[in-house]
Amino acid sequence: MKAVLRRGLLLAPSTAIFLGVFLVPAGFFLVVSFWRVRAYRLRPDATFNNYSAVLTEYWQPLAFTLGIALVIAVVTTALAYAYAYFCRFRAGRFGMAFVFIAVITLFGGYLTKIYMWKTILGSSGILNSALAALGLTDQPVTLFLFNPLAVVITLVHYTLPLAILPAYGALRGVRDVDLEAARDIGAGPWRAFYDIVLPQTRLGLLSAFSLTFLFAAGDYVTPTLVGGPHTSMIGLFIQSQFGHRVNAPMGAAMSFTMVAGCLVTIALFALILRRMTRAVP
Numbered sequence: 001m002k003a004v005l006r007r008g009l010l011l012a013p014s015t016a017i018f019l020g021v022f023l024v025p026a027g028f029f030l031v032v033s034f035w036r037v038r039a040y041r042l043r044p045d046a047t048f049n050n051y052s053a054v055l056t057e058y059w060q061p062l063a064f065t066l067g068i069a070l071v072i073a074v075v076t077t078a079l080a081y082a083y084a085y086f087c088r089f090r091a092g093r094f095g096m097a098f099v100f101i102a103v104i105t106l107f108g109g110y111l112t113k114i115y116m117w118k119t120i121l122g123s124s125g126i127l128n129s130a131l132a133a134l135g136l137t138d139q140p141v142t143l144f145l146f147n148p149l150a151v152v153i154t155l156v157h158y159t160l161p162l163a164i165l166p167a168y169g170a171l172r173g174v175r176d177v178d179l180e181a182a183r184d185i186g187a188g189p190w191r192a193f194y195d196i197v198l199p200q201t202r203l204g205l206l207s208a209f210s211l212t213f214l215f216a217a218g219d220y221v222t223p224t225l226v227g228g229p230h231t232s233m234i235g236l237f238i239q240s241q242f243g244h245r246v247n248a249p250m251g252a253a254m255s256f257t258m259v260a261g262c263l264v265t266i267a268l269f270a271l272i273l274r275r276m277t278r279a280v281p
Contacts, residue, residue, distance in 0.1 A: 029248075029252040029255065029256075030252070030256060032248055032249055032252045033050055033051070033249055033252035033253040033255075033256055034046050034047060034048070034050065034249070034253075035047075035248075035249045036049075036249060037246070037247050037248070037249055037250075040246055042248065042249070050249050050250050050252075050253035051253050051257060053250065053253075054250075054253050054254050054257045055257070058234065058237060058254065061232050061233060061234045061236075061237055062234050062254075062257065062258065062261065064232070064233065064234075065217055065233040065234040065235070065258070066217065066261050066262070066265060068148055068151060068152065068216070068231075068233070069213050069216040069217035069262075069265075070213065070265060071152055072151075072152055072155045072156055072159070072212060072213070072216040073209050073210075073212045073213035073216060074209070075152070075156050076155075076156050076159050076160055076163050076208070076212040077163055077167075077205060077208045077209045077212060079156070079160060079163075080160055080163035080164045080167045080208050080212075081163075081167045081201075081205060081208065083098075083102065083160075083164055083167075084099075084164050084167035084168035084171050085167075085171060085197075086098070087099050087168055087171075088168060088171040088172060088174070089171075099164065099165075099168055102160070102161045102164050103161050103164070103165065105161055106161050106162070110158060110221075111221070113154065113157060113158050114154055114158075114221065114222055114225050114226060115225070117150065117153060117154045117157065117226060118145065118225060118226050121144040121145040121150055121153075121226070122144075122145055123140035123141075123142060123145075124140065125144070127141070127144055128140045128141055128144070145226060145228070146226065146227065146228025146229075146230075146231070147227070147228060147230065147231065148227065148230075148231050150226040150227065150228075150231075151222055151223055151226060151227045151231055151233075154222050154226050155212075155215070155216050155219065155222055159211070159212040159215055159216065162208075162211050162212065162215070163208035163209075163211060163212050164208075166204045166207035166208045166211065167201070167204045167205065167207075167208045168204075169204060170200070170201035170202075170203060170204020170205070170207075171197070171201055171204065173200060173201075174196065174197050174200050174201065178196050179192055179196060179197075182195065182196055194277075198276075198277050199277040202273055202274065202277050205273060206266075206269070206270050206273060209266070209269055210266050210269075213262065213265065213266065213269075214262055214266075217233075217234075217235075217258065217261075217262050218235055218258075219233070219235060220233060220235025220236045220238070220239055223235070223236060224236065234254060234258050237254060238251050238254045238255055238258075241254060
């Protein structure tokens with residue numbers, strides 16, 4: 001009994017922070033999402049009209065956001081896993097150094113990386129300058145910037161270090177003796193990877209995917225700066241509802257609809273990943 005009480009007291013500060021900073025505000029906005037706005041004032045009227053409007057009027061940016069976030073998450077997770085695999089099994093004693101190099105790039109800043117790619121992909125950026133120097137074009141190419149591809153490149157570059165950490169942490173848990181035993185009984189590199197490495201790192205893959213997917217789905221700064229008018233993600237509409245239109249119920253309904261879509265996507269990815277891998281006995 002004393003041990004349980006002591007454990008409860010130790011968890012009390014973190015639990016209070018979680019409730020006060022995350023759960024209570026989220027619960028409040030969930031309630032607000034069923035309200036109305038009349039004459040710029042909140043009216044506590046229970047209605048599903050906000051969610052109905054989201055699914056009928058904003059389904060296109062919602063689907064586009066989930067789609068582009070899925071592309072970003074899959075590409076980033078694959079690159080992060082390959083990089084972490086190299087650091088764990090191929091880099092030898094320099095593995096931690098490569099991980100440190102990847103992680104330290106986070107200190108470059110979010111907006112700094114966005115403006116960096118905006119400069120690189122812009123009409124006077126490195127790509128256009130190289131094409132002009134090679135004589136391949138006599139005027140700047142505008143296809144590199146203000147499109148979904150620019151958003152994908154920018155967010156993959158930024159979220160890659162975030163995905164490397166859980167992937168490398170999971171790969172660190174794979175014991176070398178298990179791989180050596182697999183080789184001794186005749187397993188090839190791919191068979192050893194599929195039967196030993198991949199099942200043991202499934203949670204790391206899921207964590208990397210979830211982290212990058214949620215970040216990309218909730219971002220609205222990158223689409224604004226490098227995406228252009230044809231890359232309208234749902235975050236822009238949510239920001240507009242809370243900011244310009246002063247319609248918190250609609251903004252909250254958009255947010256929770258997006259959260260539901262993200263949870264369903266992550267659950268489907270986890271199910272696919274589980275079926276692709278076999279559990280280690």
